[in-house]
Amino acid sequence: MxxxxxxxxxxxxxxxxxxxxxxxxxxxxxxxxxxxxxxxxxxxxxxxxxxxxxxxxxxxxxxxxxxxxxxxxxxxxxxxxxxxxxxxxxxxxxxxxxxxxxxxxxxxxxxxxxxxxxxxxxxxxxVPPWLTLVSPNSPAGNAFDIRRPLFVWRSARVTPAAGSWRYDLEVLGAGRPELGVTSLRDTTYRPATDLQANTSYRWNVRASLGNGESVRVASVGSFVITDPPLPTTTLLYQNFPNPFPSAASFVTCFWFVVGAPGARVALDVLDLRGNLVKNIVPGSDGVSRFDAGRYGRGAAGSASNCDNRFVWDGTGTDGRTVAPGVYLARFRADGGAPTFRRIVFRGR
Missing domain, CATH: 2.60.40.380 (Purple acid phosphatase-like, N-terminal)
Structure with a gap:
């Protein structure tokens, strides 16, 4: 040389x-x-x-x-x-x-x-792989109890001179296209519509660069949407966050399950003397009867774990903010014995 x-x-x-x-x-x-x-x-x-x-x-x-x-x-x-x-x-x-x-x-x-x-x-x-599917991508298969699972993948780093990645995602059921979305920028996607339960699916992603280069990768295994069994009991979970407000939320969220179809539910916030502070259920929509199922969880694909129908923001029935302190959530179904949960309100 x-x-x-x-x-x-x-x-x-x-x-x-x-x-x-x-x-x-x-x-x-x-x-x-x-x-x-x-x-x-x-x-x-x-x-x-x-x-x-x-x-x-x-x-x-x-x-x-x-x-x-x-x-x-x-x-x-x-x-x-x-x-x-x-x-x-x-x-x-x-x-x-x-x-x-x-x-x-x-x-x-x-x-x-x-x-x-x-x-x-x-x-x-x-050279690293251009595209890797992360989840769901188990060779043994994956199971979800939600109808809109989150799809996750990652792509290799590339100089901006080669363009930026764009993704086309496809979900197949029984070999037939069930869901397709194009020109995604993010490396995660949650469907906007429900997938069918008790059906086996596979998925693939095509990653493309601005210069025309592209690659398609398919999942190594299948995934299935399962219907979770209906609850057999009716109960109220501990509200969260508790104490509240927290750095992540200004409200506290209530989750509950109903085991008996058509159960009449009441959920109230009381002070320590037993005085009513706020009605949570029935709320502004007037709904008090619920089918057997799970309630209070955020909708699939949303950024929150809470259903805004079942939260307390620290205000009373008059809309004014209550004093900081300890309060009680009282939950009743079909006139049965009430269940209580302790709430700590930090104030605003």
Missing amino acids: TGLPRGKGRGAILRRWLLAGLAPSALEAQAVFVDGPTTQPLPSITPALQVRAVGLGPGPIQYTVQIATVADYSALVLDSTFTATDTALTVQVTRPLPSEATVYWRVLARGALGAQATSVNSGARV
Whole structure:
């Protein structure tokens, strides 16, 4: 890699260097070095390489960057030549390297007066997968008791020069498309409509870049939506957050389950003397009879764990904020014995 070629070629280069006023001692120091990421796998599918040329003479230098999938460079995936006056520069790869391939890189450099050098082979580097499905993606299959499960995937880092990722998601039931959404930017998606219970599904995502490069990955296993069994008892859970307000919520949330179809439910907030502070159920909608099921949970896909029909904001029936202190939630169903839960209101 160092030194000038022997024979007539060496003499011609030597004469050009001498005419350029360079000292003969500089003629034995031609070299080009290239440094890139050393982590395995690479942190990006479009890595940046640091190139440094030594002793290639005055004037512009021609650089050829080569990346191959074999160590003898007989299978090139990148072969790009450009000219620069700098002897130290960053070369940003903008064409994504093949997903999960083993690659090698080197730089060939030629000075304006004919001196040339080739960098040392980088050694094997592994390209990360362009796209990985995270959940649901168990080989043994996944089961959900909600009709709108959250789909999660991740994609490899890429330089902005290659464009940004866009995703198309497809859900298949019995081999037929059941759900499709295109041009997603995020790497999570929760369906806007319910999937069918007791049905086996598979899903896939296509990730595309602005330059037209794309990859599609399918789940390794299936998932199924199951109908959770209806509750057999009627009860009120402890409200949360408690105490409240908290850093995450200005209200406290009530969850309860109803075991008897058509049960008449009442949920009130009392002070410690037993005086009514606020009616939660029935609320403004007047509903007091409930089918067997679970209540108080936020809707699938929402950012909250609470159904806003079953919360208390620390106000009384007159709309005024009550004094800080301890209060009681009283829950009754079909005139049975009441259940009480302790509420701590911090005030506002």
